[in-house]
Amino acid sequence: MTELVIETTGLRKEFRSRRGLRVAVADLDLAVPAGGVHGFLGPNGSGKTTTIRMLLGLARPTAGSMSLFGQSVPTGLPSVIDRVGAVVESPKFSPNLTGRQNLTLLARTIGVPRASVDAAVETVGLTGRDGDRYKSYSLGMKQRLAIAATLLKQPDLLILDEPTNGLDPAGIREIRNTIRGLGESGVTVLLSSHILAEVQQVCTSATIIGNGRLLASGPVDELVGASTAFRVGAPDPEAARQVLTTAGFTVADGLLVETDRPADVTQALAAAGIWLTELTPVRRDLEAVFLELTAADTLGGAA
Amino acid sequence: MRRLTGVELTRLRWRRAVLLLLLIAIAVPVVIGLARVWATRPVSDSEIARAAENGAGEIARCTDRPRQFGLPPGSTEQQCTDLVVSWYTGREQLSLAGERTGSGMGVVAILTAAMLLAATTFVGHDWNSGSMSNQLLFEPRRGRIWTAKALAVTLMALLTALVVSTAYWLGIWAVIKVRDLPILEGALNDSLGYGLRGAGFAAAAALGGYALTMLFRSTVATVGVLFVVSVAGGVFIALLGLSEQWQPHKNVAAIVKNGTTYYVDVPDSCFMGMQSGRPPEDNSECDHERDLSAWSGVGYYGVALVAVAGASVVSFRRRDVP
Numbered sequence: 351m352t353e354l355v356i357e358t359t360g361l362r363k364e365f366r367s368r369r370g371l372r373v374a375v376a377d378l379d380l381a382v383p384a385g386g387v388h389g390f391l392g393p394n395g396s397g398k399t400t401t402i403r404m405l406l407g408l409a410r411p412t413a414g415s416m417s418l419f420g421q422s423v424p425t426g427l428p429s430v431i432d433r434v435g436a437v438v439e440s441p442k443f444s445p446n447l448t449g450r451q452n453l454t455l456l457a458r459t460i461g462v463p464r465a466s467v468d469a470a471v472e473t474v475g476l477t478g479r480d481g482d483r484y485k486s487y488s489l490g491m492k493q494r495l496a497i498a499a500t501l502l503k504q505p506d507l508l509i510l511d512e513p514t515n516g517l518d519p520a521g522i523r524e525i526r527n528t529i530r531g532l533g534e535s536g537v538t539v540l541l542s543s544h545i546l547a548e549v550q551q552v553c554t555s556a557t558i559i560g561n562g563r564l565l566a567s568g569p570v571d572e573l574v575g576a577s578t579a580f581r582v583g584a585p586d587p588e589a590a591r592q593v594l595t596t597a598g599f600t601v602a603d604g605l606l607v608e609t610d611r612p613a614d615v616t617q618a619l620a621a622a623g624i625w626l627t628e629l630t631p632v633r634r635d636l637e638a639v640f641l642e643l644t645a646a647d648t649l650g651g652a653a
Numbered sequence: 654m655r656r657l658t659g660v661e662l663t664r665l666r667w668r669r670a671v672l673l674l675l676l677i678a679i680a681v682p683v684v685i686g687l688a689r690v691w692a693t694r695p696v697s698d699s700e701i702a703r704a705a706e707n708g709a710g711e712i713a714r715c716t717d718r719p720r721q722f723g724l725p726p727g728s729t730e731q732q733c734t735d736l737v738v739s740w741y742t743g744r745e746q747l748s749l750a751g752e753r754t755g756s757g758m759g760v761v762a763i764l765t766a767a768m769l770l771a772a773t774t775f776v777g778h779d780w781n782s783g784s785m786s787n788q789l790l791f792e793p794r795r796g797r798i799w800t801a802k803a804l805a806v807t808l809m810a811l812l813t814a815l816v817v818s819t820a821y822w823l824g825i826w827a828v829i830k831v832r833d834l835p836i837l838e839g840a841l842n843d844s845l846g847y848g849l850r851g852a853g854f855a856a857a858a859a860l861g862g863y864a865l866t867m868l869f870r871s872t873v874a875t876v877g878v879l880f881v882v883s884v885a886g887g888v889f890i891a892l893l894g895l896s897e898q899w900q901p902h903k904n905v906a907a908i909v910k911n912g913t914t915y916y917v918d919v920p921d922s923c924f925m926g927m928q929s930g931r932p933p934e935d936n937s938e939c940d941h942e943r944d945l946s947a948w949s950g951v952g953y954y955g956v957a958l959v960a961v962a963g964a965s966v967v968s969f970r971r972r973d974v975p
Contacts, residue, residue: 407793408786409973427793436790442783447667452784458660459791499787 354420355507355538356382356405361414363400363562374400376562377414382540382555387533389549389556389570390542391636393644397562398542399439402509406436418507432460435500436509441492445485449476449495452484457502470498475524489516497525508532508539514548526552550574550636558643565643573639579608582615583628593622606632654804657797661805670774671809678767678813682760682821689756690828693747704741711737747829749822749840753847753910760821761851761909768810768855769862769879776802776863777872786974795970803863803962810859811852818848850947851909854954861958864965898945899953907950914942 363375375397382388392398403409405416407424416423419430443452453467471480474494479487487495493516500508510529514522530552533539543549549556550570557567566573582605584590594601597618600608607615612629619626665671705712715722715733724732745751779785792798822844829836865875883901890899897903897915906913923939934940 403973406790408789410971424793431791431793434790438786438790440783442787444664444668444778444782444784446669446778451667455660455664456787456791458663459657459788461656503791 353384354381354417355384356380356416356418356540358401358405358416359414361401361404361416362412363397363404363409364412374562375404375411378559378562378564380557380564381567382538382557384538385533385536386554387529387539387541387552389553389636390540390559391546391549391556391640392559392565394544396559396644398559399511400562401559402436402438402511402540402542406434406438406509407431408438432503433506434509435503435505435507436511437493437496437500437513438509438511440515441496441499443484443492443495443499446483448481448483449487449491449498450480452495453480453499453502456499460503462502466502466504470501473501473528474498490518490521493517493525494521497528506537508537509542510539511542512544513541514543514545522548546637546640556636558640560644566639570636574633574636578610579606579632580612580615581605581628581630581632582607582619582626583630584619584624584626586624589622590619590624593619593624654797654801657792657801658804658808661801662809665771665775665805665809668775668778670778671771674767674771674774675809675813678764678771679817681763681767682817685756685759685763686821686824689747689752689825693745695832696742696744700742701738704738705734708737708741746834747825747832748834748836749825749829749844750837752822752825753844757822757844757847757851758906758909760818760848761854761905764814764817764851764855765858768814768859770876772806772810772859772863773866773872773875775806776866777870777875780866780870781872783975789974796966799867799966799969802867803860806863807856807860811856814852814855815849818852819845822848846911847909850911854905854908857954857958861954861961864958864962868961868965868968898943898949903945904950904953907945908947908954911947913945915945916941917943 358378358380361375361378361380362373365372365374378397378401380401390398390402400409404411405418405423407427410424418427418434421427421430443449447455450467450471453470454464457464457467471477474497476491476494476498479491484492484495493513497510497513500510508529513529514525517525526548529539529541533552533554541549541553553570555567555569556573558565558573579602582590582594584605587605591601591605594605594607594615597614599615599618602608609615612631616626616629711722712730712733715724715728715737716730719728719733720726722733722736724736779788788798789795822841826836826841826844862875862879865878866872869875869878887900887902896917898917900915903913903915917940919939919941
């Protein structure tokens, strides 16, 4: 049985205000297995950050249970917090302290040596700027400092909420590679992001939520689905279309053939003396899946 | 807990607003002390000569008619000169007892205000910047975080107030010694005790300010509430018809001065006794002036502090942290 690093059962969070009751997270069941990078997707206000905040003990659930590394949260959180690094929403540090001072205070809180601060600063590329006040940092530098803070613990689980916000393209690529590398090295990463292409590139599995409810969860390949169409290239596209139509394939514009057996396409064309120049699987991307699911959820919610 | 408290003390040391308030807590008592030393300086010969010159006419009239100046007939010119010069150079002597009823209270007030503001700004900044949630990601046991911060602000306030108070009273004592003025037996100990109680009150105020800020999660809200309570609290107590015993300033005085007195309205029947010429017994029903002990003051503020700290801890442990 796969070890679950994060598990929630019937997790619910309600906010009461003068305008009434608002359900931010509704009976969410979440299961994140050990290892790999797990995407956590949902539109704005879908309950991603609230879920993360509950997992980290910053917010109390209204109902349900949750655990990290098998330890119940919040009661067992102190025993596993040293294994969890997290950046929740925007980085939050004391603006008048330097980046190094902020990291030093956090490092001393968990009793890690000063050398860990140097290593974390170097890893995120803040060497030389770590002596500057945090308030003078750009958004990208603030993100890097937040990631440096998570690395102080050498965590087994990283929870990252929009970690590439404000980074330039080079920074995004660097952080993406870092996340991928961490996932490959055995660290479990829960990556909450709006950049779906990024999630598809980096994540091995994903959970999609909407209006605080689970919409879909599983390996990214399964979520996207197997390819059911192939783009065909041939020297004479019209001749190829006729051959394929005669062979019983449904052919759309641009020689898009709907099938889950690409070998039959090559066989039919080769038998007619037409040699393929292209046979490319056309797959739905995560964005399409995400939009489909969340649009349906919104419509369902409206109804 | 020791490690966490150490982290919080470092955080305090690195906070500029706190350092500024600590500087104020040192500088203002120094200024008050210097002002008192200057205001009570011995009269110099030149000042005496100038006073005698300015009051020459009065000295002459005094010599002619000493009784008009309250002196016995036949008083010498020197006696008249001494009297007139004393009018022009009248200056109180520096004394530990005098300062305990005067500038000492000012020093306690400054220390209390500075320590309370330092504690409030310190933790208000954590909420304002959002760094509180970051700290909880490294130590999720909220009770420990609350306690470590409380210990840090209380230690800082107590140490600072104690050092400043002790230095203040030793400084005043040293000046009195240098001026060769009389010092009553036990006066220095009384003054150091006064400083110790004042420092304790300042530290308790810092703890209260911290607890309130952890409850309201805002420096502005805490300062606003304390301002309203300090201004309107006394008026409200008076409007309720409660005796001076319940006034906040009377209880501060009771703590710092190791007991004080307060005024009460006595029943009309007491005036019958007064007409008969018998003075009322101390603290009896007919005595206008009652004693308020230091322990009463400690109880008054202690209950308030425990209530605020309790509410603060419960709130911090239960409420979501932004």
